[in-house]
Amino acid sequence: MSKGYHYRGYLPHWDLEKATQAITFRFNDSLPQHVIKEWRQDLAEIEDDDLREKELHRLISKFEDTGYGSCVLRDPVCAGIVRDKMQLGDGFAYKLLDWCVMPNHVHVMIRLLDETPLSKIIQSWKGGSAVEINRYLGESGTLWHREYYDRLVRDEDHYYSCRKYIRMNPVKAELCEKPEDWEFSSAWMER
Numbered sequence: 001m002s003k004g005y006h007y008r009g010y011l012p013h014w015d016l017e018k019a020t021q022a023i024t025f026r027f028n029d030s031l032p033q034h035v036i037k038e039w040r041q042d043l044a045e046i047e048d049d050d051l052r053e054k055e056l057h058r059l060i061s062k063f064e065d066t067g068y069g070s071c072v073l074r075d076p077v078c079a080g081i082v083r084d085k086m087q088l089g090d091g092f093a094y095k096l097l098d099w100c101v102m103p104n105h106v107h108v109m110i111r112l113l114d115e116t117p118l119s120k121i122i123q124s125w126k127g128g129s130a131v132e133i134n135r136y137l138g139e140s141g142t143l144w145h146r147e148y149y150d151r152l153v154r155d156e157d158h159y160y161s162c163r164k165y166i167r168m169n170p171v172k173a174e175l176c177e178k179p180e181d182w183e184f185s186s187a188w189m190e191r
Contacts, residue, residue, distance in 0.1 A: 021118060022151045022165075023109070023151075024108075024149045025126060026144070026145050027105065027144060065173040068104065073102065076184075082101050085124070085128045086099055098162070099185065100166050107165070109153065118150060122148050129144075
């Protein structure tokens with residue numbers, strides 16, 4: 001059952017049946033907590049909560065593209081595991097609209113198709129991929145950051161803006177020249 005607008009941890013989440021969502025989730029080591037703490041202190045002077053969170057998300061997004069952390073998803077086997085987990089529920093609980101697996105984070109846009117909560121969908125992606133990636137690497141422990149960022153796609157313009165952001169992320173991070181050159185993305189799958 002959908003939860004509507006709620007908090008899980010420190011980020012707000014939208015969980016509405018049949019909604020289109022843009023989602024980002026990242027590896028646990030992709031962004032040091034002391035950096036987020038410094039940014040929160042720097043942004044404390046912004047009185048508008050939404051504006052402050054938007055600016056924080058912009059800083060996080062920019063930092064993610066620097067390739068900080070272990071970047072386990074640079075390994076094609078690991079990136080393929082995440083891709084496969086996301087594609088597993090496509091057409092059942094959600095419609096996978098656009099996606100991109102980056103070296104230390106993932107961008108995805110989905111349309112919810114049934115009453116499966118967004119948190120359960122993301123939990124299945126992160127939990128299932130963590131088990132397989134750890135097994136492949138011969139390691140154990142937590143891979144994914146507990147929180148995820150989701151944004152309700154409001155209208156057609158917002159949809160195309162999110163789609164462009166997802167597709168251009170590997171180009172912006174200088175991992176390829178054109179979106180369709182990035183193997184672990186919906187743009188590559190459509191070429």
